[in-house]
Amino acid sequence: MSETTIEQLRIPDSLDGDLAADFLEAVEVSRLVRRHTWGNDELAYTAEELFDQCHDPYEWYVVLVARKGGAIVGRAGIALPLDDNTELAHVTLDVLPTAEGMGLGRKLLEAAETFVRGENRQIVMVETNHPAATLEEGTGDPIPATHGSGVLPMSSREARFAFSAGYDLEQVEQFSACALPVRAGLTEELAAKAARTHNSGYAIHQWVDSCPEEWAQDIARLEQSLGPDGVAQEPWDVARLREAEELSVLTGRHSMVSAAECLETGALVAFTSISILGHRSDVAFQDDTVVELSHKGKDVGLLIKVSNMDQLVREFPQARTVYTWNAPENSYMLSVNAELGYVSAGMTGQWRKDFNAV
Template identity: 75%
Template sequence: MTETTIEQLRIPESLDGDEAADFLQAVEVSRQVRVHTWGNDELAYTAQELFDQCHDPFEWYVVLVARQGGDIVGRAGIALPLDDNTEQAHVTLDVLPGAEGLGLGRKLLEAAELFVKGENRRIVFVETNHPAGTLGDATVDPITATHGSGMLPLSNREARFAYSAGYDLDQVEQFSSCALPLEGSLVAALQEQASSTHESAYAVHQWLDRAPERWTAEIVRLEQGADQNGNDQDWDVAKLRKAEELSVVTGRRTMVTAAECLQTGALVGLTSISLLAHNTGVAFQDDTVVEMEHKGKAVGLLIKVANMALLMKEFPQARTIYTWNAPESSHLLAVNAQLGFVSAGVTGQWRKDFNAI
């Protein structure tokens, strides 16, 4: 058997020339893994995306690679936040389908854990991906998530890998996709449904990339209120502006639609869609927030339909939009179904706390 070695990948100065060869090979490993998992490479990093991530000022991104006979056959991406949550690390594992079953995933994970321990990171997150057709029966030997109502079956290979490595299932998210463009008649019908439900109690506001100054404090308030774990309590207008600037610099475009309560003048709902300027065929539905007292009034439907319409207007070449939702978010899942989202599978977020070991 060919010896396997694990080493840290050197990030090249640019994507041109021989010095980028290993970096590009690692990107190709990730692409092949996603094609094998989801049937296409729409969720794969491009070389430019990974290169940009390695230069994110808010996050230190390290790549470990597994080699066999000089070829890169696996990689571990390690994201270490530099601003908030600095006790955490997020690890993404990719092993070529032809190299599975040889223990490479375990070796990469152990090397990644050793690295993050050396950086005094005490909490590690790992993600597993489960297409709908391969998940298995979650009610047989279920692993129940710590947060939310999700579960994964221990019989599933990816779930068993994380569980046997000492990780707890933190949460499960429903993964869905929607083909674009939407039919104009569907958009009109959903807009009419939302309007008839809320009886013109709300005004819609939209923007690209940068929020109007009048709404910045309201956006911060909404996002802080939506974070039940308290992770965004230090979020403020300055950090909002910094995040917007970073998104533009790294080529990310963002469409935002917000709902203003006309009675109070406050923002009560917010939703965003993002895509990359060099890959505008694929979009991602990001967070949707609606204040509790305004739920049940079709505010979520109102802003999501309007934002989808904005996406199709600004980026008519977009062919697919993806989203992740907690399985207990039944209202958002119902709205997504109205828009045409269909389930593609689930993702599991796994957590290991070294302080508890």
């Protein structure tokens, strides 16, 4: 039986030539794992996307690979923020289905933790993915999340793996998909419903990639708004907004934003954004949706999400699927998504290990 080895992957200078062969093989491992998990490869990084991530000026991205008989059969991606949250490291594990049951996941995670400790990071976050079909089979011994109302069953192999490795389940999110195009007339119907609720008290403003200067301060303020636990988010201002927009454009990503202006005050009070990756325009991702507390309960969230779906179809008619993640307790946004045609595909778990607490 051939020995399994784990080593750090050299990031090539380009995707051309023999020096990129190992990098491309590691990308293929990730693609096959996601296809096995979700039934398609729409959530898999392309080689270009992972290459861009490895050159992100705000994040150091390291890849460890597991080899068996010379072939790469698993990988651990380690993302280390360089600007904010420098105590954190995010680890993504991929092991080929044909190599499962050999302890490779544990070996990769241990190697990643050793690397992280060497970089003086105190907290490691690991994500587990749980398709809806596997959760329906899971029974007994629920693991409750530290934040929110989500749970995962101990009968899940992925949950059991993270739990046995000493990780605490911090948060669970519902993962949903919406097939495009949506039913003809649906967005018009939902926009009319929203208008009846808030008596047409809001105007919609839209843009792609760059926020108009007149709304930049409002968007920064909304980004800075308090989180669900009453804890302020990372500092946001117009300079940081422009920096984020510039980085997005440099990686080829496009962002579509729809924001709601309160006609009584003239200020933006809500926005939502959808991203299209630079190297794959058939898949879109629903990003942040923020509504000021005083404007909740008026279907403003429905209004902006419907408007942004229209913008997506108009600007990127080739898009075929939109994916989104929501906290299970966010019943309003889940109901809005259901009205738009989102269907639950499963759950993702965010697991945390604090080395200072071990």
